[in-house]
Amino acid sequence: MAAATGTYEIKNEHGEVINTSTGLSNKKLLMWSFLGSDVMFFGSFIATYLVYRNRSLVGPYPADILDIPITSVSTFVLLMSSLAMVLALSYIQQGRQKMGTFWIFSVVVLGAIFLLFQVYEFNHFGQVGLTPRTNLFGTTFFILTGLHGAHVTLGVLWLIFLGFGSIKGSLRADNAIDLEIAGLYWHFVDIVWIVIFTVIYLISARDVGPPG
């Protein structure tokens, strides 16, 4: 990070004193701004999904294929991972390395379980005849949930990286900010899933073909 100017003194991730104008660290501001950007990204895909609701010309339609109970389980798993994330950050901030490491890897495992559910779901849909090339529902469903899955994957890799950092001692209380911004990202991806789950699974689960 460049020599910072600014009015407020804060400590950076190397424990050095730097000055910023807002009192927030640069990294945190960066992550918040990026999440704003990502809102527009997912927002546009979700809008596309809604525009194309009930407009597939051939089946399978959502009512034929979506399995709400199974996806509720994976949604629950992802929600729990956010809880684990909160605990991980809190322990790392308190300097309790072992507990911190444990909870970071718990997030990783829960995230991976969510991804396995998604792999299973994609496979299953493929077997019963829904692919991205089948109809508008397939196109919008797979691209939206697939890109969300890509975000989760990225988060899992990032947390693995941080988890090893925590074991080796390069992630500690004084640079817990690195975990904190990964946490911001993780919670965000989690919230996006709640929206997707609501829009795709809860709202349109009974959708069949185009009206009339």
Add this chain to the structure above:
Amino acid sequence: MQTTHPGPSREPISLSFPRIIPRPKSEYGIWSWISTVDHKRIGTLYAVTSFFWFLVGGIEALLMRVQLSQADSTLIDPEMFNQLFTMHGTTMVFLVVMPLSAAFFNWLIPLQIGARDVAFPRLNALSFWIFLFGSLFLNFSWLIGDAPNGGWFGYAPNSHVAFNPTNGMNFWVIGLNILGVASIAAGLNFIVTILNMRAPGMSLTKMPVFTWMTFVTSVLIVLALPVLTVALIQLQVDRLYGTHFYNTAAGGDPVLWQHVFWLFGHPEVYILILPAMGIVSEILPVFSRKPLFGYSFLVFAGVAIGFMGWFVWSHHMFTVGLGPAANSAFAISTMAIAIPTGIKIFNWIGTMWGGSIRFSTAMLFAISFIAMFTIGGLSGVMHASVPSDAQQQDTYFVVAHFHYVLFGGAIMAIFGGIYFWWPKTTGYMLSEKLGIINWLIMLIGFNLQFAPQHWLGLDGMPRRIFTYAENMGWENTNMIASAGGFLMAFSVLLFMINVVYSARKRVPAGDDPWDGRTLEWSISSPPPHYNFEKIPNVEHRDDFWFTKHPELIAEYYHDEHSGELTAPSGAQFDDDVAEEEDEHSEEHHGDDEHGHGGIHLPDMSYYPIILAAGLTIVGAGLMTAVPVIVIGTIVLLWGLLGWSFEPVNDPVPDSH
């Protein structure tokens, strides 16, 4: 860096990643540019690259003008013409105006806010390299004779495989997606820099207007580019993997593309113009020798434009048939956005009013910006009216409109900015004599080329056609327009001659050749590597000017305060903190900033260029073969991991 402010003590960490190429240290030579993280050098790289694309885009335009100068011309076939106007538009928007603005952001923002670099120097370098590779990728399509041909707006399903099976539009979707990453990364960087790196005392209401407009632009970039990314991904998976977003046979909807594209597209036009508005807002007060008239209004209008720009996109779709309710709503919002635009124009005129004006080249460009932009704004308001737009849409009238705002507006302002800041960035002056001729010819050529297009458009000449019949009566007007085009090209040539000529003469500029107002004029020209020896303490808007003319503080600043619109209490609070802080910083600046050995700047890094190369190879792989994707991913991971493990500064054997 590690040694100066020891925090809680901690042993060095053993994690590392093998260095394949040693970290460059020398400040000279090609490697120092490839691995630079200095915002000034990155600014120069942006400027040179985008000027090169300016010439390429200009040649594309001239070819079209030659073709259109006569009726029934057969010089260029329709397919070639499609490629030319697509690449001209795409180049001018994404490879010229945006990155030229980025060159100004890079050079000026840290200098104007009193910082030593941007918040994330390596990310900044990454943005540039991605931009460079993305632009090369896009233009590589010319070499294989298959350039994009679906317009800069890429209307689907015209751009869909069914109607457009060649590779051209693949270059377009992937190339623009790569460029989008660069823009978003740069936008994020400048948001953080402006929010967080301001010198003590520089509250938001004391920032220079150019800094403000950069901030608004960055926010727009960060929010609007993802929308384009979505449109491009949708088209890309359709084209490459056979999905159905825009496949009309499977129910895909052409109007959706227009909505998504223009939801990005209209904020994008403000991304193109707001930096230009910032530039003229810096030039005008300097050469009128008085402070900007109505700073708060000007800033507020800029923010308002950035906000309202999100609610007008369907004015690009008035003839689509969205129905009277939607059309009326968007007509009203479009007319409303002319209000903040008008406010700005009055402020600029008010700034000149009663000033003692010096007509330097920069000033002349700034004044022509106001005039030309106003004409473009007026034609804009004309097609905000739905019935008259029904006559104008897809005609040359629209072409005239957007060239008045984009060339007469953005490019004129950018040239003004180049003449204005050239002495600061290089240390020597550009010839004013050549400059004024450059300006005059550009202004005449521009109006010759684009004013007649208003008539052509109202007479019904459609845009995007490769030729027209003899009996339409459009030949003379088109001939005049083409002549104007060549005159503009000549003026650009004059500019290049001026650059070479002035570089030879090297008339030294001194630190402050124009009696400047903002902090960049308080340091040497060109600025030292570390910008500010001591971080300045800001008390007033235009702080540097008032330091030079303390007798004027009472005259100007007092009024400003009583008439202040933006909450003075906030600013007051910042001031207090700044004062306390001042004592602190005196202390520890005192310890560790003897000479510039104590100024911490990040070391050079070659990982940004590697990461950017990896990303571009992956993009190329999407169009060609899986192994290419694999190679790209490996390069990308190399860049990413190397970057993550690389300390910002290598530990130095230290004397402290």
